[in-house]
Amino acid sequence: MNELNAENSENSVFKLGRALGKSLEAVDQVIISRLNKSIPLINDIGKHLINASGKRLRPLLTLAMAAQYNNYSKNSIILAAAVEFIHTATLLHDDVVDESNLRRGKKTANIIWGNEFSVLAGDFLFAQSFELMVETKSIEALSSLASASCKITQGEFQQMQIANRPETSQKDYFDVIGKKTAELFGASCKSGVIIAGGNVEDQDAAYNYGFNLGLAFQIIDDLMDFNNLPNKMGKNLGDDFKLGKTTLPIILAWQKSNNIEKRFWIKTIKELKQGSKDLTNAIEIFKKYKIFEECKKKSQEFIFESIKSLEKFPNTEIKDYLIGLAKESIERSR
Amino acid sequence: MNELNAENSENSVFKLGRALGKSLEAVDQVIISRLNKSIPLINDIGKHLINASGKRLRPLLTLAMAAQYNNYSKNSIILAAAVEFIHTATLLHDDVVDESNLRRGKKTANIIWGNEFSVLAGDFLFAQSFELMVETKSIEALSSLASASCKITQGEFQQMQIANRPETSQKDYFDVIGKKTAELFGASCKSGVIIAGGNVEDQDAAYNYGFNLGLAFQIIDDLMDFNNLPNKMGKNLGDDFKLGKTTLPIILAWQKSNNIEKRFWIKTIKELKQGSKDLTNAIEIFKKYKIFEECKKKSQEFIFESIKSLEKFPNTEIKDYLIGLAKESIERSR
Numbered sequence: 001m002n003e004l005n006a007e008n009s010e011n012s013v014f015k016l017g018r019a020l021g022k023s024l025e026a027v028d029q030v031i032i033s034r035l036n037k038s039i040p041l042i043n044d045i046g047k048h049l050i051n052a053s054g055k056r057l058r059p060l061l062t063l064a065m066a067a068q069y070n071n072y073s074k075n076s077i078i079l080a081a082a083v084e085f086i087h088t089a090t091l092l093h094d095d096v097v098d099e100s101n102l103r104r105g106k107k108t109a110n111i112i113w114g115n116e117f118s119v120l121a122g123d124f125l126f127a128q129s130f131e132l133m134v135e136t137k138s139i140e141a142l143s144s145l146a147s148a149s150c151k152i153t154q155g156e157f158q159q160m161q162i163a164n165r166p167e168t169s170q171k172d173y174f175d176v177i178g179k180k181t182a183e184l185f186g187a188s189c190k191s192g193v194i195i196a197g198g199n200v201e202d203q204d205a206a207y208n209y210g211f212n213l214g215l216a217f218q219i220i221d222d223l224m225d226f227n228n229l230p231n232k233m234g235k236n237l238g239d240d241f242k243l244g245k246t247t248l249p250i251i252l253a254w255q256k257s258n259n260i261e262k263r264f265w266i267k268t269i270k271e272l273k274q275g276s277k278d279l280t281n282a283i284e285i286f287k288k289y290k291i292f293e294e295c296k297k298k299s300q301e302f303i304f305e306s307i308k309s310l311e312k313f314p315n316t317e318i319k320d321y322l323i324g325l326a327k328e329s330i331e332r333s334r
Numbered sequence: 335m336n337e338l339n340a341e342n343s344e345n346s347v348f349k350l351g352r353a354l355g356k357s358l359e360a361v362d363q364v365i366i367s368r369l370n371k372s373i374p375l376i377n378d379i380g381k382h383l384i385n386a387s388g389k390r391l392r393p394l395l396t397l398a399m400a401a402q403y404n405n406y407s408k409n410s411i412i413l414a415a416a417v418e419f420i421h422t423a424t425l426l427h428d429d430v431v432d433e434s435n436l437r438r439g440k441k442t443a444n445i446i447w448g449n450e451f452s453v454l455a456g457d458f459l460f461a462q463s464f465e466l467m468v469e470t471k472s473i474e475a476l477s478s479l480a481s482a483s484c485k486i487t488q489g490e491f492q493q494m495q496i497a498n499r500p501e502t503s504q505k506d507y508f509d510v511i512g513k514k515t516a517e518l519f520g521a522s523c524k525s526g527v528i529i530a531g532g533n534v535e536d537q538d539a540a541y542n543y544g545f546n547l548g549l550a551f552q553i554i555d556d557l558m559d560f561n562n563l564p565n566k567m568g569k570n571l572g573d574d575f576k577l578g579k580t581t582l583p584i585i586l587a588w589q590k591s592n593n594i595e596k597r598f599w600i601k602t603i604k605e606l607k608q609g610s611k612d613l614t615n616a617i618e619i620f621k622k623y624k625i626f627e628e629c630k631k632k633s634q635e636f637i638f639e640s641i642k643s644l645e646k647f648p649n650t651e652i653k654d655y656l657i658g659l660a661k662e663s664i665e666r667s668r
Contacts, residue, residue, distance in 0.1 A: 127480060
């Protein structure tokens with residue numbers, strides 16, 4: 001899950017970050033002070049992750065949703081920090097589960113410190129996120145983020161279950177990415193509205209914006225495994241392919257493939273027997289069937305839904321940036 | 335962390351379980367229904383763990399503390415289930431971190447399903463515990479258990495940092511076991527009082543009972559690595575020794591050891607160069623310096639504190655059992 005591209009300094013994430021700059025700095029302060037209060041090794045691992053994790057996209061969503069109500073409260077900042085801790089905890093455990101060695105161009109924590117410390121540091125950040133949420137005394141925000149946390153782990157489980165299975169249905173794939181990625185986007189947005197006192201309809205609208213954005217975001221992320229722009233930081237090209245992960249390009253290509261191509265997917269994805277040219281071969285099949293275009297079209301549909309969910313909010317600068325952020329999220333890949 | 339011995343059917347845990355039988359059954363129902371609602375593999379792992387984990391000691395403490403106020407509410411049951419989920423989650427991650435293969439005579443989940451599923455199942459149970467707590471709408475109970483969860487992971491970290499260091503101070507050792515074991519005992523008790531509406535003094539007294547019980551419990555558990563009664567289920571004799579864990583017997587023996595014995599500890603605990611007779615050799619040194627007796631004396635002091643904390647509660651059958659449970663916790667080892 002790479003963060004949005006910050007190269008274009010005038011993109012909407014950048015503008016949103018500038019508009020919410022003071023709050024975002026306060027979020028970083030909360031994160032750093034909590035890590036400092038822990039024991040030194042957790043502090044090191046936490047800071048490594050927090051520094052590597054880029055744009056603070058999820059906390060930004062929480063802050064932006066609250067800002068739509070002119071709420072820039074301490075509680076919105078605490079919740080935003082909690083959201084980032086949940087996200088960071090899942091990254092740590094993801095890397096252990098995936099046996100990754102690179103994230104956003106940096107060595108992953110499990111490689112530097114070992115799996116056992118990564119497991120424990122993830123647990124600490126997760127527990128710390130709940131301590132932060134408790135401070136806001138908002139049972140509703142806690143409920144939303146606890147539910148998302150449950151679904152994230154269920155999604156990770158299900159992702160492992162569909163791994164090496166190119167015959168997976170689109171429905172099962174969307175169920176997986178809904179849980180493992182989109183739920184936290186949704187809950188990050190919803191909790192911002194909750195903490196600002198928005199009504200249930202607004203909470204649901206914010207959740208839908210985030211959830212659909214998360215789906216689009218994950219599809220593009222999966223696409224970038226095969227189709228990354230040059231000079232981007234990020235995971236290695238073909239990382240998911242090497243692990244035999246079942247992502248949307250694979251599923252769509254499998255459905256269209258002839259028997260020879262199906263045998264190729266069985267060999268590379270099911271049996272993980274991969275030669276040095278197989279990533280290129282896979283990309284050739286994707287090009288033949290215009291798979292990248294189809295993935296982009298799918299993510300555009302989710303972005304359309306996402307933006308539609310914002311209709312009920314008043315037209316503000318913040319809302320413009322949220323719309324822009326959604327549109328630009330698709331432009332990360334070629 | 336083995337559970338109390340159930341062989342003597344008339345011990346206090348058994349009596350407490352009988353007195354709170356209906357509530358305890360309801361706790362199991364909550365646990366099972368939550369696992370059933372999750373995906374099948376989590377269900378399998380969860381049930382394996384829950385079945386293996388024995389006496390439900392921590393939920394029993396939550397229920398017992400609430401029962402002192404004649405509170406047998408749905409919320410006390412939900413909290414007790416949440417406490418068991420936190421405990422089970424930490425066991426799953428412990429076994430990954432320790433690379434264990436046996437717990438209470440059963441294969442550990444990481445051996446059966448692999449580390450990645452154990453990490454994810456632990457995450458799920460932990461997230462599920464927070465979903466349960468949220469249902470009680472008690473910010474105070476959430477706060478107590480979130481804080482304990484944070485401290486557990488800090489304790490696990492610190493335990494790894496003192497590993498292979500027999501020169502560790504008693505203070506550092508008690509800090510570790512306070513966090514990794516005693517905090518959850520304390521919070522289990524405290525949350526029972528919170529949910530029953532007890533005042534802050536009562537909450538603190540319940541916490542102190544549980545915290546001191548937890549310290550004594552962990553000392554005896556550490557002792558049992560060298561000194562287990564026959565025909566007990568449980569982890570293998572010498573498991574901690576093989577890993578070079580720094581436990582109280584090792585620390586006390588190191589302080590008294592002559593130069594030859596110190597070299598033995600350096601070889602076996604620091605350098606992990608262990609021969610087939612080294613466990614027996616270690617036990618011989620313990621016997622020479624009456625280390626087991628000293629450990630028991632230390633745990634008796636904590637049990638004394640634990641029981642003293644109950645003074646402010648009215649004299650009831652439940653209180654008698656809690657006192658008995660504390661006293662009997664020392665009798666688990668020879």
